[in-house]
Amino acid sequence: MSVLRAVRKLAVPSSRILAKHSPLISARARILTPFSAAMTAPRASFSASAHRFGEGTADGALSAKISEELTYEKEEEIVEEPESLKELKNAGIWAIEDVPGNDEITLKRKFGNEHIRLIFSIADLQSGDESLGNLEGEDSASEDATASYPLRCSLTITKPSVSGSLSIDAVCQEGQFVVENVSFYSDSKLATDLTAEADWKRRGLYVGPQFETLDLGLQEEFEKFLQERGINESLALFVPEYAQHKEQKEYVDWLSNVKTFIDA
Template sequence: MSFRAIRQLAATSSRALSLRSSLTSARARVHASSPFTRALPATRAAFSVSARSFGEGTADGALSAKIAEELAYEKDAEIKDEPDFLKEFKNTGIWTIEDTPGNDEVTLQRKFGNEQIRLIFSIADLQSEEENFEAPEEGNASEEASEPSYPLRCSLTITKPSVPGSLSVDAVCQEGVFVIENLSYYNDAKLATDLTPEADWKRRGLYIGPQFETLDLNFQEEFEKFLQERGINESLAFFVPEYAQLKEQKEYVDWLGKVQKFIDA
């Protein structure tokens, strides 16, 4: 199947739909009720000179109660057991998942022959797309029956111990396909895989190759087959956004808890 093929996303599971609905509706309630959407009266001072010391403000209790309400709502919708899609992915034994709590990036790694393959994606893309999401109009059953698909940018690197360089692929994952944007080659594999700001700055000054879509069609098709053979396929393209949604929910619940503890301290 071509990476550039556009197909309609298969109907999502009720679990995934419930997760997205709870995320969207809960945050909509928070933003709708936020007092920061209204301007303060001109005659009212922004800060009260009679306020008590920091950490003992008059609004602390109400804010903590609001966070507790939101936290209870999110925890009620949270999935307690490991989802089936994640169990199945792990049981294949192909990819390993590196997911550090508190970080917005997830790394998938695997070996293929003498190659080391690494795929990185971020839930930050998911969060920004949620803010721009518009709910389907009433009466449109086809849109209401399926979950909106959010494009996630992915960075893929392939290295070999016998070669000093590295292949690097920039792609967008959405609706069960990886759409390749760029294919680059770095003479120094460490430069391609290093995630430091210094390495990122050095990469910006290098020639990264032409836009993938401008390459010869036969070249594109053969390279897509090259990636599919290494597991960069439809199955992985469906897993990535589903795992991103799961992680985003966990991070949000954890964030709420930390903010509440800080307010209550």
């Protein structure tokens, strides 16, 4: 179980959300409209003449609606890699791990004898859609929303020769990383393992004080520590841009997979 699983949120400022995903009527909600209407309509009694599974009377309408959505989304889809991703790869500092179908992206790098890992996610977009409800039709507001909507990140720093690990919870927002707390785990596997067992063991452990309650001088030194390791403004600008790119690809793939299943 990921350390981000319970808290991640992301607003995706695409025309799909701003033009179609209002809090009341979203593109994805429209896909479910026929089903919702069917739930409120009088129910027919079961009979021997009922259609077999996979041959329901609503299948065709649902498939057609998904096709309509796919056509629109593929026009909006970011086909090529974002420029920031090309720059990240060309710099050769961070390695990116992005598994199709997964909602988390991992960035890794080495710094001296340290292994650094940053994880962020594209999950739980519904709240993001609602927060953008008042921005419909405003392209400039869309761009601002990408940078301003908070995206939670989990950062771990380990040293192979040392037992223990730093675990840092931060929010990527408005082109910067805002640290929330810095934890130390005496067992480095406890900080880095993304399993249910590790998540259970982390519960109840002291995770350190809220970062904002630390002495200002100590906060500044921690921030310099992270900046030196590449947790900086350029990375904070890359994270939401790449998250938007991945979310669009995953949504189109989801539509395609659902349509294929419905049509089978």
